[in-house]
Amino acid sequence: MDLLSDAIAAVRIGEPTSNRLCTGAEWCYRFAPYEGAGFHVLLRGSGWLVPDDGEPVPLGPGDAVLVPHGGAHTLSSTPDASGAVPFETAVAEPAGRTEFLCGKYRLAHARRHPVLASLPEVVHLPAQVGRHPELRAAIDLLGAEVTGQRPGRGTVLAGLLDLLLVYLIRAWLAGNPGTGWPQALRDPEVAAALEALHANPEAPWRIEDLAARVGLSRATLARRFTALTGYPPMAYLTWWRLTTAARLLQDTGLPLPSIAAKVGYGSPFAFSHAFKRQFGVAPGSYRSAGAE
Known part of the structure; x- marks a missing residue:
């Protein structure tokens, strides 16, 4: 038995999706509420995640963020979310200084396991040398696959996205050993x-x-x-x-x-x-x- 695997399997209702985007000096993208969980990994540059309810979270290169309850939020080059446009309308700028991975997991909130419900609205995992090596390896592999067209890409992406979700939750549990489910x-x-x-x-x-x-x-x-x-x-x-x-x-x-x-x-x-x-x-x- 693996409780975390069971907890994720119980709520999964579809395949995860992801994409990789380069953008310019100023950018501000809105993510609407979602029945599932979202993630972002900043590969280059810096930025902010601005929850609708909560304080802005500064992001540096290699930082990973999980939004486990699908709350509305904004990714921006500044801590100000005003003027945000839907992420779906983003136009890539290949020469841009900022690059990030974004993705979503479709999860049924109605049958969410309490170990998942115990996660905060935003799980921020700053990049730190030597910490969470499995998570860092999954991010590197995912970043390479998202933009490639090699044979088997679909299967590899699905597996890596599943791994990323587990590693993100594992990392949070390891860093929060207090009361409750951890x-x-x-x-x-x-x-x-x-x-x-x-x-x-x-x-x-x-x-x-x-x-x-x-x-x-x-x-x-x-x-x-x-x-x-x-x-x-x-x-x-x-x-x-x-x-x-x-x-x-x-x-x-x-x-x-x-x-x-x-x-x-x-x-x-x-x-x-x-x-x-x-x-x-x-x-x-x-x-x-x-x-x-």
């Missing part, structure tokens, strides 16, 4: 409990079984798990089962009884009742809406 993933017993629930969500888990699995008393596990994740263990299991079911409904053609069994429900009726309580619609309606 600490939950470092707590041996809580992490082991999460691993067990993710590995076998269909199992008939009881709190005493989970506690015995990780070597804690029921009370200790419940207290630590709830304090770090925001969910009691069994409530988290229910949430994860139904979130997994939502992904299966939209990504597969499995019938409802099969999905119910895969996520630990003994009958389609019990599954449908629980699903509607969490998502506000019946499983069939949820599947139909995703197909539109």
